[in-house]
Amino acid sequence: MDVIHGLIAGFQSIFHPDILFYCFIGVFVGTLVGVLPGIGPIGAMSILLPSTYGISPAASIIMLAGIYYGAMYGGSTTSILVNIPGEAASVVTCLDGYQMARQGRAGPALGISAMGSFIGGTFAIVALMFLSFPLADAAVKFGAPEFFSVMVLAMTLLTYLASGSTFNAILMVLVGLILGCVGMDPISGIPRFAFGSTTLLDGVGLVPVAMGLFGVSEVLMNIGAPQDRTVLNAKIKNLLPSRQDWKRSIGPIWRGSIMGFFLGILPGGGAVMSTFLSYTTEKKLSKDPEKFGKGAIEGVAGPETANNAAAGGSFVPMMALGIPPNAIMALLLAALIIHGVTPGPLLMSQHPEVFWGVIASMYVGNIMLVFLNLPLVGLWVKILKVPYRMLMPLILLCCLIGAYSTNNNAMDVVIMIVFGAVGYVLRRAGYELAPLILALILGPLMETNFRNSLTLSDGSFLIFLTRPISATLLVISALLLVSTGFSAYRKTKKRIVEETGGAGD
Amino acid sequence: MKKSWVYAVPAFAAILCWFLGSGVAWPAEKYPSRPVSTIVTFAPGGVSDLTMRLWSRYLEKYVGGTFVVDHKPGGGGVIGYTYVANARPDGYTLGNFPDYFTPVLNGTATYKMEDLRVVAQMVINGCVLAVSVDAPWKTFQEFADYARKNPGVKWAHQGVGTMIYFRTENLNRQAGLRLIGVPLKGDAEIIPAILGKHVTVGSLSAASAKAQAEAGKIRILFSFDPPKGFGLDPSIADMASAFPKIQDVDVPVYLVAPGKTPKEITDVLEAGLEKASKDPEFVKETEKINQMVSFLPGRVVMEQKIPKKMAIIKGLLEETEGTK
Numbered sequence: 001m002d003v004i005h006g007l008i009a010g011f012q013s014i015f016h017p018d019i020l021f022y023c024f025i026g027v028f029v030g031t032l033v034g035v036l037p038g039i040g041p042i043g044a045m046s047i048l049l050p051s052t053y054g055i056s057p058a059a060s061i062i063m064l065a066g067i068y069y070g071a072m073y074g075g076s077t078t079s080i081l082v083n084i085p086g087e088a089a090s091v092v093t094c095l096d097g098y099q100m101a102r103q104g105r106a107g108p109a110l111g112i113s114a115m116g117s118f119i120g121g122t123f124a125i126v127a128l129m130f131l132s133f134p135l136a137d138a139a140v141k142f143g144a145p146e147f148f149s150v151m152v153l154a155m156t157l158l159t160y161l162a163s164g165s166t167f168n169a170i171l172m173v174l175v176g177l178i179l180g181c182v183g184m185d186p187i188s189g190i191p192r193f194a195f196g197s198t199t200l201l202d203g204v205g206l207v208p209v210a211m212g213l214f215g216v217s218e219v220l221m222n223i224g225a226p227q228d229r230t231v232l233n234a235k236i237k238n239l240l241p242s243r244q245d246w247k248r249s250i251g252p253i254w255r256g257s258i259m260g261f262f263l264g265i266l267p268g269g270g271a272v273m274s275t276f277l278s279y280t281t282e283k284k285l286s287k288d289p290e291k292f293g294k295g296a297i298e299g300v301a302g303p304e305t306a307n308n309a310a311a312g313g314s315f316v317p318m319m320a321l322g323i324p325p326n327a328i329m330a331l332l333l334a335a336l337i338i339h340g341v342t343p344g345p346l347l348m349s350q351h352p353e354v355f356w357g358v359i360a361s362m363y364v365g366n367i368m369l370v371f372l373n374l375p376l377v378g379l380w381v382k383i384l385k386v387p388y389r390m391l392m393p394l395i396l397l398c399c400l401i402g403a404y405s406t407n408n409n410a411m412d413v414v415i416m417i418v419f420g421a422v423g424y425v426l427r428r429a430g431y432e433l434a435p436l437i438l439a440l441i442l443g444p445l446m447e448t449n450f451r452n453s454l455t456l457s458d459g460s461f462l463i464f465l466t467r468p469i470s471a472t473l474l475v476i477s478a479l480l481l482v483s484t485g486f487s488a489y490r491k492t493k494k495r496i497v498e499e500t501g502g503a504g505d
Numbered sequence: 506m507k508k509s510w511v512y513a514v515p516a517f518a519a520i521l522c523w524f525l526g527s528g529v530a531w532p533a534e535k536y537p538s539r540p541v542s543t544i545v546t547f548a549p550g551g552v553s554d555l556t557m558r559l560w561s562r563y564l565e566k567y568v569g570g571t572f573v574v575d576h577k578p579g580g581g582g583v584i585g586y587t588y589v590a591n592a593r594p595d596g597y598t599l600g601n602f603p604d605y606f607t608p609v610l611n612g613t614a615t616y617k618m619e620d621l622r623v624v625a626q627m628v629i630n631g632c633v634l635a636v637s638v639d640a641p642w643k644t645f646q647e648f649a650d651y652a653r654k655n656p657g658v659k660w661a662h663q664g665v666g667t668m669i670y671f672r673t674e675n676l677n678r679q680a681g682l683r684l685i686g687v688p689l690k691g692d693a694e695i696i697p698a699i700l701g702k703h704v705t706v707g708s709l710s711a712a713s714a715k716a717q718a719e720a721g722k723i724r725i726l727f728s729f730d731p732p733k734g735f736g737l738d739p740s741i742a743d744m745a746s747a748f749p750k751i752q753d754v755d756v757p758v759y760l761v762a763p764g765k766t767p768k769e770i771t772d773v774l775e776a777g778l779e780k781a782s783k784d785p786e787f788v789k790e791t792e793k794i795n796q797m798v799s800f801l802p803g804r805v806v807m808e809q810k811i812p813k814k815m816a817i818i819k820g821l822l823e824e825t826e827g828t829k
Contacts, residue, residue: 046549143703187688189665198580198615267694322716323693331550337794338555344716408577455687456659456703
């Protein structure tokens with residue numbers, strides 16, 4: 001298939017006022033939904049799905065896709081401004097983005113986030129254009145053992161998330177793993193820790209827990225201790241990132257793009273994991289990792305790029321094979337089916353207007369989003385001036401609506417409030433919550449893939465080492481662990497030498 | 506004082522009447538006079554969602570009124586089933602359910618069988634067994650022979666407790682195929698598992714399999730239901746031709762109402778559904794989402810089909826207890 005011809009045809013097909021209009025609606029709604037904490041793209045997409053009945057398949061997919069990657073742009077706004085993630089993929093942006101805002105640098109944070117999102121999104125589209133089929137074929141080679149090894153790799157990087165005590169981070173990881181056990185056993189279906197509740201049969205739910213731990217607890221923290229707002233009330237100059245910021249961010253942006261795109265292709269992995277991995281990678285590669293957690297712009301640039309690249313990457317299995325890697329893509333699949341387009345490996349040849357139309361629209365959509373987000377930076381920064389006694393109740397309201405709207409289940413709201421209290425207590429005690437969330441996501445995935453791997457191998461543990469991809473990933477994880485241990489040993493040795501003035505040893 | 510007291514009585518009476526009247530469907534009123542909420546027990550975008558949206562359009566055509574789709578996913582469907590079981594039996598809350606008796610059999614149900622009543626069965630979902638296109642077996646017979654000689658062939662399914670699982674496990678045991686199941690999360694994980702040859706065979710919906718087979722990526726070896734009904738190659742082996750003696754369970758979708766819903770209302774719905782099932786447009790659109798129209802009146806389902814299926818599934822559950 002001639003890529004350039006296809007792309008030109010795609011652009012020709014979308015440059016009609018009505019299609020561009022739908023594209024704009026999609027990205028606009030997406031940004032809005034991303035900014036509002038709690039309410040995620042799935043909710044918006046399912047509400048708008050019936051309104052696509054009367055329009056062409058390409059236009060409806062363009063609109064719904066716009067909601068998805070638009071939400072990835074908007075999610076960072078509240079993360080940076082008020083330390084409350086717009087959705088799970090923006091949790092990591094809170095870590096450094098909020099600190100930057102407190103130092104009066106909200107503008108650069110928002111700016112680099114928008115630009116990084118644009119670069120990540122565009123990179124993903126280009127890769128999607130040229131590489132979707134070979135990549136999809138390669139992604140299919142990922143079976144349970146390979147997924148398990150990817151998770152192991154992610155776990156070894158977990159403790160890098162913490163800027164404080166490693167011991168506390170490990171404790172939070174363990175809590176997250178235990179929380180991940182709540183629900184039905186993935187193999188036998190026996191309820192675990194459900195205490196007879198049907199809601200808990202599906203586990204505690206990532207959205208209520210994330211909104212509670214980060215959103216509700218943040219509101220509670222602000223009730224307890226009045227915020228020192230003198231820094232924020234000072235004139236906020238430099239709404240755009242400086243040259244220095246750009247220099248420091250270019251590396252994270254490129255790495256985030258690549259990491260995000262490839263992780264987005266894998267089912268289940270997706271945007272959230274890519275943000276965590278980008279953050280921990282940047283911290284590991286940085287010359288002064290201590291700056292992370294205190295307002296390092298790399299900690300914003302990398303993850304924000306990664307989540308947009310992951311959104312683009314998740315289109316690969318959908319477009320090339322007709323297999324949705326996550327719930328959002330499943331919705332898009334349903335939309336295609338409703339319009340009589342059967343997604344599958346033959347999508348590109350049977351419905352090229354859908355395939356190329358969507359790709360062309362993603363370019364246009366990303367440009368629209370940059371123009372939507374960058375000029376609005378000045379407006380968003382003004383939100384910081386709204387007194388907290390007005391802002392926080394609004395945020396709480398959004399979180400409550402968001403927690404309910406995921407599953408129309410009131411129990412989710414209760415879970416969110418409970419975890420809000422838990423998050424408050426943990427934060428006051430000095431624990432960090434990001435490792436908990438990541439462990440909550442990774443734990444069940446690791447368990448399912450581990451047990452399925454053993455079923456496939458009839459009980460032999462060698463399956464993880466005899467399959468090349470899995471073995472490579474495990475070796476990298478082992479090397480990472482060793483290097484961490486080694487550098488910790490060297491650091492402690494250096495400290496001992498310094499403290500004892502060289503007389504010890 | 507007297508004046509205001511005089512006004513209070515009719516005001517009170519009016520408010521009281523409004524409260525009483527708001528929830529009740531007066532017999533003289535034509536049903537449905539308010540939007541009817543139909544509960545789907547899976548997340549939006551899934552097959553159930555598409556199915557119910559389709560049915561809603563035809564229910565509106567043949568019964569009138571407005572039918573709205575609502576989602577209550579979770580707990581393997583139990584949350585949605587419980588919601589409808591506890592809803593007011595006035596015909597304004599319905600459910601689009603698959604077989605809902607499995608939680609009752611394995612003890613996780615928070616409702617009883619008599620709390621729900623099937624209005625009608627409308628469609629059935631096709632299930633097939635498929636292997637990767639470069640697998641050595643061209644027919645199901647070849648595969649079955651291989652499986653019997655090499656116990657422990659891995660097959661992927663959508664999870665213990667799903668009807669597709671029971672159906673295939675039923676075949677597995679009765680035909681002596683000695684397959685070992687690997688639970689995955691839906692067709693979206695089963696297809697890559699087949700394509701990447703992580704499992705040898707997969708049990709998945711006809712809809713997903715068809716798209717992949719047409720692209721030449723997988724080979725459908727076996728269809729539980731007659732293959733022609735799902736637009737598959739008629740030469741594919743099916744249950745009726747290959748294993749006529751095995752009692753099969755199918756994967757239907759029902760419209761369900763709370764148990765105590767008045768018969769007048771469910772009769773209206775059932776009649777509407779029956780007309781829809783004969784409408785050629787409906788049949789075409791159902792085929793588009795790869796299901797097969799198969800109408801059964803509610804009474805037949807409740808009195809004959811469900812008890813029979815429950816007995817089979819119960820037997821299977823007891824047999825699989827030992828392998829957990």
